[in-house]
Amino acid sequence: KNKRNANELMLYGQMPTVQCAQQTLKEVAAVWKAWFCALQSYKIAPQKFTGRPRIPRYLKKSRRHTFYVTPQNARVKEVKSADGKDVVARYLIIHSLGLSIKLADGIKKVNRIAIKPLSNGYKLTVAYTPAANQKPYLPDNGRYIGIDLGVDNAFACVSNTGDKALLINGRAIKSANQYYNKRMAKLKSLQAQYHQLESIINTKQGPKAVYGQTKSMQRLTDWRNAKIRQFAHKASKRIVDYALSCGANTIVIGKNKTWKRSV
Numbered sequence: 001k002n003k004r005n006a007n008e009l010m011l012y013g014q015m016p017t018v019q020c021a022q023q024t025l026k027e028v029a030a031v032w033k034a035w036f037c038a039l040q041s042y043k044i045a046p047q048k049f050t051g052r053p054r055i056p057r058y059l060k061k062s063r064r065h066t067f068y069v070t071p072q073n074a075r076v077k078e079v080k081s082a083d084g085k086d087v088v089a090r091y092l093i094i095h096s097l098g099l100s101i102k103l104a105d106g107i108k109k110v111n112r113i114a115i116k117p118l119s120n121g122y123k124l125t126v127a128y129t130p131a132a133n134q135k136p137y138l139p140d141n142g143r144y145i146g147i148d149l150g151v152d153n154a155f156a157c158v159s160n161t162g163d164k165a166l167l168i169n170g171r172a173i174k175s176a177n178q179y180y181n182k183r184m185a186k187l188k189s190l191q192a193q194y195h196q197l198e199s200i201i202n203t204k205q206g207p208k209a210v211y212g213q214t215k216s217m218q219r220l221t222d223w224r225n226a227k228i229r230q231f232a233h234k235a236s237k238r239i240v241d242y243a244l245s246c247g248a249n250t251i252v253i254g255k256n257k258t259w260k261r262s263v
Contacts, residue, residue: 017096023068031056064117119218138249145243147253159246166242173231180224
């Protein structure tokens with residue numbers, strides 16, 4: 001910025017996505033500040049950590065980073081009905097990227113857009129301000145749903161209304177995860193045998209071989225994540241339907257830090 005203001009660097013001002021570059025710099029600053037704070041806490045109480053916090057590193061040239069778009073580079077376009085009274089649809093327009101994406105109902109203002117690279121495409125996450133006419137949370141009516149997390153029974157739901165309990169079977173997703181671990185171990189064994197994507201680094205214990213992720217591993221990981229994501233969406237929909245059938249406005253689920261870490 002200083003060089004630009006002194007007319008020594010004109011390239012910065014000519015960039016079409018200067019605000020996006022600033023967001024990346026802010027992310028870098030936040031990561032380094034978090035590392036310094038974690039390192040300071042580690043020196044005071046190392047027993048609270050599983051290991052020494054690692055210093056942030058550069059990505060490899062072949063890797064892609066999450067790209068952020070600010071409201072200065074994006075806008076929400078409203079499409080109204082024929083009489084011009086009601087809003088039929090809202091679209092997110094990003095001119096610098098040539099994107100036009102239909103938004104869900106209830107989005108009034110977009111705050112920041114994150115475009116995260118995946119193995120087979122990109123994932124777009126929109127942080128937004130909800131519309132004023134969005135439905136508020138239901139008040140506490142004294143009826144509750146409690147959820148216990150498990151493995152074979154992924155979710156055990158019980159209410160204080162006397163209704164029958166709800167059990168959601170988790171054996172199918174457990175089986176898919178076991179297959180993933182078995183197949184991934186086989187791929188890693190073949191990778192070490194044929195030295196695929198192998199690089200040697202120097203450690204305190206001597207030279208050590210590290211391996212990158214192959215395309216087969218990435219496809220397998222995407223398959224597993226899709227399975228878990230689909231199961232989570234279906235299970236959450238079933239739990240909400242169960243709560244509505246019991247007339248409960250509040251769902252309680254435990255938050256246990258480092259719980260079942262080895263599991």
